Amino acid sequence: MIKKCIGCGSELQNKDPLKVGYSPKDNAKLCQRCFKLKNYNQKEIINLKYTNDEILDLINKKAKTVFFITDFLNINKDVIDMYKKIKSSKYLVISKLDFIPFSIKKEKYIDYIKDTYSVDEKVLLVSGKKKSNIKELKNLIENSKDSYLCGFTNSGKSTLINSLSEDYGRNANILTSLMPNTTLDVIKIKLDEGIYVYDTPGFITKDEFKEKAFPKSYLKPVTLQVKESEVVSINDEMYISSNSKNSFTFYISNDIKVTKIYKDIPRLTNNIILEENSDIVIKNLGFINIKKECTISVSDNLKTCEIRKSMF
Ligand SMILES: Nc1nc2c(ncn2[C@@H]2O[C@H](COP(=O)(O)OP(=O)(O)OP(=O)(O)O)[C@@H](O)[C@H]2O)c(=O)[nH]1
Ligand SMILES: [Mg+2]
DSSP states (O other): OOOBOTTTOOBOBSSOTTBTTBOSSSSOSSOHHHHHHHHHOOOOOOBOSOOHHHHHHHHHHHOSEEEEEEEGGGOSHHHHHHHHTOOSEEEEEEEOGGGSOTTSOHHHHHHHHHHHTTOOSOEEEOBTTTTBTOHHHHHHHHTSSSEEEEEBTTSSHHHHHHHHHHHTTOOOOOOOOSSSOOOOSOEEEEEETTEEEEEOOOBOOSSOOOGGGSOSSOOOOEEEEEOTTOEEEETTTEEEEESSSEEEEEEEOTTSOEEEEOSSOOOOOEEEEEOSSEEEEETTTEEEEEOSOEEEEEOGGGTTOEEEEOOO
16 A cells, blocks of 8 residues: 655655655655654755646546635735636635634625625635634535645645544644645545545745744734835835825734835835725735825835725
């Protein structure tokens, strides 16, 4: 029988250290990468087995029901485009409910996401970590066959499966971490007699990965009142200003520094016209709500950012 790493789902092998599933030991339960990640929090870069297209293909061929997981700070056009490529019967599951600010009313938020991104299917809000709102998800899984959880890396798929499994009195024990691509192959988990779910490797993006973009706990929105042409820096990497007095509210991890800057101000030459109450969506980070109609100027790395009407 082929042995698989219980952490990431890869077939164990002892031939190629650069390929997934490598362990020098014959009777290992974890591959070397997962062993180091689990025991020493050592993050080893490894050649991935699947591309995004291959993951998508695999899901479209095998899954009868798909739960597409995405976290609250990572809902944008790219993610929804990937969701729409899923051909099976599907649900959009917004994860990490525990860090959604209290000011956001959950039902209103679901309606807003459905409208903004034209999602016709049911949308669920859950927290794998806190096991909140998972009852409906459990019911849907129990009434479906071949349920696959998929989504971008770090969206919380494996954490959610571990929590579901605990809820059924079991221990799936899939390795979870903030490192991208923790799960490397499909993992079949038995939840109960005749009830199985499949974990899948996360889709990857080209954008740079930042651990601090993931809040450790409940997210506190930060509002800055800005005067005309005052420049705000996001993590000393992205810059934004408005041509009129305005209010910017940042829905991003509180570990990301957001400040007005008064020296070494970069020239912002990209202008975007905003309607009243718009969001600027920044991939893998979150969004900024801008209250008044204005023209904003942004640094080059924001010039193609997504603009949407705000839910507030
Ligand atoms: N606050 C919070 N953090 C969560 C939740 N679910 C997952 N996380 C954290 O998010 C990170 C990624 O979780 P994983 O379950 O490994 O994500 P994944 O989607 O399986 O990622 P890949 O295997 O890389 O595709 C971990 O640090 C988790 O602890 C949640 O409901 N709330
Ligand atoms: Mg995973």
